[in-house]
Amino acid sequence: MNRSPSLLLVAAILVAVSGTALAGGHRLTWTYDGASAGDRLGHGLSGAGDVDADGHDDFIAGAYYGNGSRKGYARVYSGKTGKLLYTLNGKSNYDGFGVSVSAAGDVNADGYADVIVGSHLDDTSATDAGLAQVFSGKDGSLLYAWPGDGANDRFGLTSNGAGDVNKDGYDDLIVGAYYTGGGTAPGYVKVFSGKDGKLLYKFTGSSAKDYYGVYVSGAGYVNDDDYADFVIGACLDDTKYTDAGKVVVVSGKDGSILYNWYGDRASAYFGRCVDGAGDINGDGYDDIVVGAYLDDANGTDSGTVKVFSGYDGSVLYTWYGDASDDRIGVHVDGGGDINGDGVPDIVAGAYYDDQNGTNCGSMRAYSGADGSTLYTFYGTASSVYFGRFACILGDANGDGKADILAGAYGDDYGGTDTGRVYVDISPAQLPYD
Numbered sequence: 001m002n003r004s005p006s007l008l009l010v011a012a013i014l015v016a017v018s019g020t021a022l023a024g025g026h027r028l029t030w031t032y033d034g035a036s037a038g039d040r041l042g043h044g045l046s047g048a049g050d051v052d053a054d055g056h057d058d059f060i061a062g063a064y065y066g067n068g069s070r071k072g073y074a075r076v077y078s079g080k081t082g083k084l085l086y087t088l089n090g091k092s093n094y095d096g097f098g099v100s101v102s103a104a105g106d107v108n109a110d111g112y113a114d115v116i117v118g119s120h121l122d123d124t125s126a127t128d129a130g131l132a133q134v135f136s137g138k139d140g141s142l143l144y145a146w147p148g149d150g151a152n153d154r155f156g157l158t159s160n161g162a163g164d165v166n167k168d169g170y171d172d173l174i175v176g177a178y179y180t181g182g183g184t185a186p187g188y189v190k191v192f193s194g195k196d197g198k199l200l201y202k203f204t205g206s207s208a209k210d211y212y213g214v215y216v217s218g219a220g221y222v223n224d225d226d227y228a229d230f231v232i233g234a235c236l237d238d239t240k241y242t243d244a245g246k247v248v249v250v251s252g253k254d255g256s257i258l259y260n261w262y263g264d265r266a267s268a269y270f271g272r273c274v275d276g277a278g279d280i281n282g283d284g285y286d287d288i289v290v291g292a293y294l295d296d297a298n299g300t301d302s303g304t305v306k307v308f309s310g311y312d313g314s315v316l317y318t319w320y321g322d323a324s325d326d327r328i329g330v331h332v333d334g335g336g337d338i339n340g341d342g343v344p345d346i347v348a349g350a351y352y353d354d355q356n357g358t359n360c361g362s363m364r365a366y367s368g369a370d371g372s373t374l375y376t377f378y379g380t381a382s383s384v385y386f387g388r389f390a391c392i393l394g395d396a397n398g399d400g401k402a403d404i405l406a407g408a409y410g411d412d413y414g415g416t417d418t419g420r421v422y423v424d425i426s427p428a429q430l431p432y433d
Contacts, residue, residue, distance in 0.1 A: 030082040030423040032061065032075070037415030039066030041075075042407025044101040045389035045421060047336075048076060049113025051137035056080035057394030058137075059405055060115050061421045062098025064090075072097030074117050076140070079396030079403070082423070086140040088117060095131070096121040104134050105161040105171025107144075107194035112137035116173055118156025122147065130155030132175040134194075144197040146175065146190070152182035155190075162191055162218040163228025165252035170195035174230050176213030187212035189232050201255050203232065203248075210246070211236040219249055220276040220286030220335070222310035227253035231288055233271030237262070245270030247290050249310075259313045261290065268295035268304070277307055277334030278344030280317075280368040285310035289346050291329025299324030305332055305348045305366075317371040319348065319364070326350040328364070336392035336402025343369040347404060349387030357382030363390040363406045377406065384408040384420075396424065 034041035044062025051058040056079040064072040071090035074097065078085055090097025100118035107114040114137045122131035129148035132155065136143055148155025155177035162174040171194045178187040186205030189212070193200050205212025212234040222229040229252045237246035244263030247270065251258055263270030270292035277287040288308045295304035302321035305328060309316050321328035328350035338345040346366045353362035360379035363386065367374050379386025389407035396403045403424040411420035 032077070032421040032423070033411070033414035034063050034066060034418035034420075036066060036418065038417050039063040039419055040409040040417055041066070041419030042389060042411075042421045043409040043419065044074065044098050045391050045405055045407040046102040047391055047393040047405065048115050048137070049103040049105065049394070051076055051113050051115065052078060052085060053112050053138075054078070054080055056398060057396050057403075058085065058113070059393050059396075059423065060101045061407070062101040062117065063419060064096040064099040067097070069093035071095055072099065072119065074098040074101050074115075076115060079393065088135055088140060090119055092123065094121055095119040099157055100159045102160045104173055105163065105194065107134055107171050107173070108136065109170055110138060114143060116159045116161065118159040118175070120154040120157040122156070125149070126151040128152045128154060130157065130177060132156040132159045132173070134173060144192070146192060146197070148177050149188070150181065152179055153177040154179040158213065158215045160217045162230045163220065163252070165191055165228050165230070166193065166200055167227050168193075168195055172200060172228070174216045174218065176216040176232070178211040178214035184208055186210050187214070187234065189213040189216055191230065203250065203255070205234055207238065209236055210234045210238070215271065215273050217275045219288055220278060220310070222249055222258055222286050222288070223251060224285050225251075225253055227251065229258065231274045231276065233274045233290070235269040235272040237271070241266040243267045243269065245272070245292060247271040247274055247288070249288060259308070261308060261313070263292050263295065264304070265296055268292040270295065273330065273332045275332055275334050277346060277368070279310075280307060280344055281309065282343070283309075283311050287316060289332045289334045291332040291348060293327040293330040295329070298322070301325045301327055301352075303328035303330070303350060305329045305346070307346065317366070319366060319371070321350055322353070325352050325354075326362070327352040330388060331390050333391045336394060338365055338392065338402050338404065339367065339374055340401040341367075341369055343367070345374065345392070345402070347390045347392055349390035349406070351385040351388040353378065353387070356380055359383045359385055361386030361388065361408065363387040365404065379408055383410045384412075385410040393423065
């Protein structure tokens with residue numbers, strides 16, 4: 001896929017113009033830069049739900065290297081106007097606040113969507129034990145704070161909304177601690193009640209150094225029983241091959257295991273990222289998307305993304321990185337209808353893609369209806385790592401289509417490694433297939 005210099009130049013200019021309406025019916029595009037050099041804004045990124053209750057989906061971006069000596073911060077933005085709603089800040093040096101950011105659902109049932117932020121190096125309970133905090137979407141106040149169990153757990157490297165796991169009318173939360181005991185223990189995952197903050201479940205991995213809980217997410221209603229289920233990645237699991245990885249889907253109703261899936265090859269890191277995909281095939285059961293970013297199916301570390309059926313666990317789609325070291329699947333996200341055909345679609349990041357320079361990165365959007373590629377977007381320069389986080393925002397502008405988020409944490413627009421977040425990328429803004 002050759003790109004002319006003139007096209008690349010035009011693309012670079014377009015992405016640098018914030019809030020400019022583009023020809024051809026394309027929507028507004030916004031870009032956001034970190035506050036200071038080295039912040040790495042966009043290394044945590046997610047849709048946030050409707051935080052300010054204005055009828056438009058909002059979003060949250062993390063900068064876990066920012067705010068002084070890596071205290072970290074997270075910014076919540078309006079999807080309607082693009083304006084900053086509020087900034088949340090880490091409290092101590094080297095906490096890594098903002099390493100994970102996500103929609104939490106409406107935890108306190110006040111009509112405002114809330115957010116969850118992880119600080120994987122927080123020392124509240126022990127050195128680098130980690131911390132997960134839930135903040136009110138209404139005013140940014142703290143609703144809950146949960147620390148890790150012990151030193152070096154790195155609890156909160158991944159944190160997410162889980163949906164209404166116990167069917168009490170309040171959205172619940174899920175948090176992982178993949179590095180338990182400094183990586184010598186299996187890792188664990190906790191699910192908390194949104195209603196009162198109490199622990200609903202704790203799951204522990206089966207073997208040491210599995211990185212159980214390296215990524216966690218709500219899965220929707222996989223078995224269609226009206227209790228929200230969830231999915232857990234253990235990317236260094238050795239059950240099938242060394243470091244091939246494993247993904248576990250768990251019932252919200254009783255904590256039983258619905259599915260175990262495994263990586264296809266050694267060192268694939270299957271399960272480094274997982275997410276609910278929505279009901280892609282229209283059978284009434286929500287499906288799951290999994291990334292294996294170091295899988296070698298199309299060349300060394302080319303990466304693989306798979307979508308699994310919630311109904312029977314079969315593989316619905318498989319997508320591969322274009323070339324060695326693309327690392328597609330480092331981040332995956334699903335559940336939003338990007339092209340307006342009524343079927344949820346998928347996005348996946350390949351942050352080591354070299355299309356426009358070494359490790360410029362890319363992000364691909366796939367059709368849930370037929371598996372075809374809808375769009376491919378590329379970073380504009382070497383080492384921006386575009387697509388490290390690739391997300392479906394939700395419908396920010398109310399046009400009936402889901403919008404898109406991408407992070408480029410190595411971007412230098414505001415200074416070296418300030419990081420940049422791109423919102424609602426369309427084919428007019430960046431070179432695409």
